[in-house]
Amino acid sequence: GQNIDQPTEMTATEGAIVQINCTYQTSGFNGLFWYQQHAGEAPTFLSYNVLDGLEEKGRFSSFLSRSKGYSYLLLKELQMKDSASYLCAVSVPDSGNTPLVFGKGTRLSVIA
Amino acid sequence: NAGVTQTPKFQVLKTGQSMTLQCAQDMNHEYMSWYRQDPGMGLRLIHYSVGAGITDQGEVPNGYNVSRSTTEDFPLRLLSAAPSQTSVYFCASSADRGQETQYFGPGTRLLVL
Numbered sequence: 361g362q363n364i365d366q367p368t369e370m371t372a373t374e375g376a377i378v379q380i381n382c383t384y385q386t387s388g389f390n391g392l393f394w395y396q397q398h399a400g401e402a403p404t405f406l407s408y409n410v411l412d413g414l415e416e417k418g419r420f421s422s423f424l425s426r427s428k429g430y431s432y433l434l435l436k437e438l439q440m441k442d443s444a445s446y447l448c449a450v451s452v453p454d455s456g457n458t459p460l461v462f463g464k465g466t467r468l469s470v471i472a
Numbered sequence: 473n474a475g476v477t478q479t480p481k482f483q484v485l486k487t488g489q490s491m492t493l494q495c496a497q498d499m500n501h502e503y504m505s506w507y508r509q510d511p512g513m514g515l516r517l518i519h520y521s522v523g524a525g526i527t528d529q530g531e532v533p534n535g536y537n538v539s540r541s542t543t544e545d546f547p548l549r550l551l552s553a554a555p556s557q558t559s560v561y562f563c564a565s566s567a568d569r570g571q572e573t574q575y576f577g578p579g580t581r582l583l584v585l
Binding site for chain 1: 513
């Protein structure tokens with residue numbers, strides 16, 4: 361089976377840095393996505409990693425280690441609007457009915 | 473571009489009723505999919521389509537039908553609604569099955585009594 365693990369909830373302070381981890385065990389790997397989902401809204405794309413290393417995009421960075429089955433999303437200079445759920449998803453080749461497997465999401469609360 | 477649109481936004485059904493959730497995209501994407509999102513369960517794939525005329529089952533297909541007569545539209549039909557189908561339903565599209573960004577519609581919140 362395919363399995364993705366993320367912490368359920370995290371809390372961080374405005375202006376701080378937070379790291380959201382994701383570990384995966386899947387039958388194959390074509391890439392890893394991070395999505396942001398505000399309460400009551402649809403998920404929106406944040407980042408995509410297919411090779412090992414760090415991808416930086418403004419205040420958000422995403423890291424991947426394929427050998428360890430591990431990724432993290434790093435959010436810097438946290439703002440109140442960053443309070444949302446963050447979904448890790450792995451693209452699995454030749455997986456039949458689960459081409460993109462989502463984790464259950466990490467709900468981040470940013471406090472003043 | 474409107475992106476991915478879904479109707480209705482909210483729906484209340486009685487057990488046993490049928491209905492169709494509409495989904496359309498104007499990005500000429502070949503791949504479209506339907507997910508349901510339940511508390512503590514994450515997004516689960518119901519059905520997907522890799523192009524017009526081609527559909528396939530996802531992880532949780534029971535109780536749902538789909539069709540793909542055009543590239544743009546991908547409706548989801550609930551045949552006989554059950555309380556277990558109370559959920560938030562998202563339609564998504566992408567240029568490719570797994571390696572391209574998925575764009576999600578705004579969602580349909582369904583309550584089955």
